[in-house]
Amino acid sequence: MAITDKEIQELTRHAKRIRKDIIDITGWAGGAHIGGGLSMTEILVILYYKYLNIDPKNPDWKDRDRMILSKGHGGVGYAPILARKGYFDFDLLKEFNRFKSPFGMHLDSNKVKGVDVSTGSLGHGLPIAVGLALGARLQKKSWLTYTILGDGECNEGSIWEAAMAAAHFKLTNMITIVDRNQLMIDGTTESVMGLEPFADKWKAFGWIVKSADGHDYNSLSEAIEYAQKEDAAPVVIIADTIKGKGVDFMENEVKWHYGGLDTDLMEKAKTSVDK
Amino acid sequence: MSQGLTWTVYDANTMSQAEIYGQVLCDLGEQNDKIVGLSADLANSTKIGKFGEQFPDRFFNVGIAEQNLFGVAAGLAKSGLTPFVSTMAVFASMRAAEQIRTDISYQNLDCKIIATHGGISFGAAGTTHHCTEDIAIMRSFANMTVIVPADGLEMANAVKACVDHPGPVYIRIGRGFEPTYYEKEDYGFEIGKAVNICDGTDLTIICCGVCVLQAAEAARYLKENDDLSVRVINIHTLKPLDEEAILKAVTDTRRIVTVEEHNIHGGLGSAVADVIAKSGKGCAFHKIGIPDCFCEVGYPEDLYSHYKLDADGIISVVRDVMGKDFEDDDDWEDEV
Ligand SMILES: Cc1ncc(C[n+]2csc(CCOP(=O)(O)OP(=O)(O)O)c2C)c(N)n1
Numbered sequence: 001m002a003i004t005d006k007e008i009q010e011l012t013r014h015a016k017r018i019r020k021d022i023i024d025i026t027g028w029a030g031g032a033h034i035g036g037g038l039s040m041t042e043i044l045v046i047l048y049y050k051y052l053n054i055d056p057k058n059p060d061w062k063d064r065d066r067m068i069l070s071k072g073h074g075g076v077g078y079a080p081i082l083a084r085k086g087y088f089d090f091d092l093l094k095e096f097n098r099f100k101s102p103f104g105m106h107l108d109s110n111k112v113k114g115v116d117v118s119t120g121s122l123g124h125g126l127p128i129a130v131g132l133a134l135g136a137r138l139q140k141k142s143w144l145t146y147t148i149l150g151d152g153e154c155n156e157g158s159i160w161e162a163a164m165a166a167a168h169f170k171l172t173n174m175i176t177i178v179d180r181n182q183l184m185i186d187g188t189t190e191s192v193m194g195l196e197p198f199a200d201k202w203k204a205f206g207w208i209v210k211s212a213d214g215h216d217y218n219s220l221s222e223a224i225e226y227a228q229k230e231d232a233a234p235v236v237i238i239a240d241t242i243k244g245k246g247v248d249f250m251e252n253e254v255k256w257h258y259g260g261l262d263t264d265l266m267e268k269a270k271t272s273v274d275k
Numbered sequence: 276m277s278q279g280l281t282w283t284v285y286d287a288n289t290m291s292q293a294e295i296y297g298q299v300l301c302d303l304g305e306q307n308d309k310i311v312g313l314s315a316d317l318a319n320s321t322k323i324g325k326f327g328e329q330f331p332d333r334f335f336n337v338g339i340a341e342q343n344l345f346g347v348a349a350g351l352a353k354s355g356l357t358p359f360v361s362t363m364a365v366f367a368s369m370r371a372a373e374q375i376r377t378d379i380s381y382q383n384l385d386c387k388i389i390a391t392h393g394g395i396s397f398g399a400a401g402t403t404h405h406c407t408e409d410i411a412i413m414r415s416f417a418n419m420t421v422i423v424p425a426d427g428l429e430m431a432n433a434v435k436a437c438v439d440h441p442g443p444v445y446i447r448i449g450r451g452f453e454p455t456y457y458e459k460e461d462y463g464f465e466i467g468k469a470v471n472i473c474d475g476t477d478l479t480i481i482c483c484g485v486c487v488l489q490a491a492e493a494a495r496y497l498k499e500n501d502d503l504s505v506r507v508i509n510i511h512t513l514k515p516l517d518e519e520a521i522l523k524a525v526t527d528t529r530r531i532v533t534v535e536e537h538n539i540h541g542g543l544g545s546a547v548a549d550v551i552a553k554s555g556k557g558c559a560f561h562k563i564g565i566p567d568c569f570c571e572v573g574y575p576e577d578l579y580s581h582y583k584l585d586a587d588g589i590i591s592v593v594r595d596v597m598g599k600d601f602e603d604d605d606d607w608e609d610e611v
Contacts, residue, residue, distance in 0.1 A: 099577035104399055119403070123339070156339055
């Protein structure tokens with residue numbers, strides 16, 4: 001069902017709040033992967049507030065859609081959405097990173113409700129998605145598996161091993177979104193280890209590629225709905241994004257891959273989100 | 276080979292282990308043009324990036340691809356160069372374990388692995404970034420030398436020494452914010468040779484890495500407060516192991532406590548236990564480490580204290596072991 005203007009207004013409001021949450025958690029935690037947390041906010045917001053078939057009151061519901069944050073360092077951007085959706089109390093996130101907290105930088109599926117797979121070591125999510133999708137098909141389940149990949153993460157061979165397998169097994173019950181923010185840790189993706197022609201690589205592996213603006217709900221909505229219906233081959237959505245999106249002094253700044261915020265910077269960052 | 280290094284003792288107080296590594300590697304690179312550097316999108320975090328800035332032609336960042344990283348290093352070594360490879364310990368020892376075993380150790384290649392963020396030094400990141408298994412893994416690879424330096428100066432010594440040490444070497448360090456133990460670098464570092472930190476006759480603490488400073492503090496405290504004479508041995512080289520130092524400690528003190536930032540299975544404690552068992556000498560023995568669980572999340576200080584890896588924890592364990600009156604046991608054979 002195509003997205004309405006009213007829905008877009010709602011999602012925009014959610015995204016603003018989530019970005020401020022990300023800023024708060026980064027401040028409380030003493031440091032977090034904020035840049036890549038902010039680049040995927042719209043992607044997670046549209047999945048969690050529009051598309052995922054889930055029930056936060058019943059996190060282990062067997063027929064729920066599965067969501068894998070393969071770029072697991074994005075935990076700081078993921079945890080607030082799970083909290084706002086009602087999986088757990090938001091105030092628990094004040095303990096992010098702290099001793100015996102369920103919330104480390106990379107979320108643990110055994111400790112955090114709503115997290116389907118423990119991630120943090122890059123390149124693990126897509127193979128697990130292939131397994132989930134095969135499992136769903138074998139057991140005649142209609143739920144979908146969504147996976148969010150980092151673009152730098154796509155350097156890992158295991159991503160391409162899984163890509164080959166997904167196409168080989170004709171898995172059309174999985175939807176993969178790449179957060180194409182063009183940055184990793186040591187620089188731009190193209191300067192460290194060139195990915196381009198990126199779309200052609202996926203195509204050569206047997207996938208259908210959709211491009212989207214990863215900060216635009218119309219664009220994301222169109223791509224996701226296309227992927228949900230496609231039954232010829234697995235679909236990857238390459239979502240163009242901006243690392244640090246929403247916080248002017250972080251946008252496209254590689255040094256904000258990981259960082260801490262004092263109260264002044266937290267204020268500055270929130271003011272920027274409100275602009 | 277390693278004269279004329281520009282780092283100073285002063286630096287050890289302001290530079291992290293990894294930063295010292297970066298500097299030492301640059302200095303070695305000046306003297307030895309066979310040295311090449313590699314990383315996998317962690318050039319900055321591991322500080323090998325400093326070498327990369329100074330020798331851009333001799334540095335290769337392969338992107339986030341650790342298996343390729345170690346395969347490429349093997350190829351460079353086969354071509355006659357000496358690769359230094361840096362990534363986080365968890366990805367080196369586990370993601371690329373087979374490349375390190377089969378491509379590097381099996382072929383006995385001159386490849387030096389400097390693994391950062393070892394143990395629980397990146398505590399808040401959680402299990403995916405903790406590394407409490409690497410010593411067990413690396414120790415089990417034939418041909419591999421395994422070193423866990425106590426601090427930045429020992430790191431510098433280890434890096435200098437490993438260049439001329441044939442075959443693969445795995446050096447594990449922390450995240451870089453660890454306090455230092457040594458005040459100067461010329462205390463006689465030698466690969467495979469334990470360092471006596473202090474002498475003692477009641478009990479011996481055998482340790483490595485960040486635990487050395489903590490053990491030294493514990494020994495000092497126990498001398499002053501409990502009138503205990505505790506020996507501390509820094510086993511910076513886990514393999515080849517200085518068995519002589521361990522056997523001497525068993526004979527002299529009959530009570531051994533090992534301390535390491537690693538799962539209690541397969542690390543320093545296990546290596547020491549093997550030596551004790553082989554000797555046929557009985558002794559009271561306790562391993563401090565991560566008790567075969569995935570470590571909690573938290574800042575390293577809190578975790579060290581929780582797992583008794585800090586001075587207070589070591590003191591409490593030493594007191595327990597001292598309280599053990601094993602020589603009164605019926606089945607205790609004092610001389611074998
Ligand atoms: C296997 C593995 N290698 C290295 C790392 C360290 N690391 C964490 S984030 C990151 C960069 C990720 O870049 P990208 O996938 O583009 O994520 P984003 O820019 O969206 O944050 C690296 C190298 C890791 N977590 N896992």
